[in-house]
Amino acid sequence: MEWLFLMISGLGEVGGVTSMKLSDGFRRWKGTVGSIVFGFISFFFLSQAIKEIPVSTAYGIWTGIGSIGSVLLGMVFFKESRDWRKLIFVGLIIVGVIGLKLVGGE
Template identity: 80%
Template sequence: MAWLFLVLSGLGEVGFVTSMKLSDGFRRWKGTAGAVASGFVSFYCLSLAIRDIPISTAYGIWTGIGSIGSVLLGMFFFKESKDWRKLIFVAMIIVGVIGLKVVSGV
């Protein structure tokens, strides 16, 4: 169950960053409300996950999910560059996240 909470916390992180972008510097209330709600979900689920998963593994995976999700959402919804080099570095993050899961022993 801890791994499910960790994935949910990572998705909450993606929602947080996306909502911050949509809030336009916290000037739009819907984006601001989304950022607050997503941030709460993200941190709450992360706090549940680190009960059973080592903090080093959980935090690395949490930030990896947030980074990958933010890059992909930026590319597909915010018209950011789809440079192939960016995708290579995203793939490296994915490999790192998988590596952390494999060596965590949980």
């Protein structure tokens, strides 16, 4: 169950960062509220995950999910660069997240 909590937490992180972008520096209330709600979801579920998963593993995976999701959403919805080098580095983050799951989970 803790791995599900960690996944939800990572997705909450992506939602929080995306909402922050949409808030336009916290000047738009919908994006601001989204940032707060997703931020709470992210930290709440991260706190649940680290009850069982080592904090170093959980935090590394959490930031990896947030980074990967933010880069991909930025490319799709915010017209950010789709440079092939960026995609290679995202791939390396994915390899790192998988590696942390394999060696540091228990």
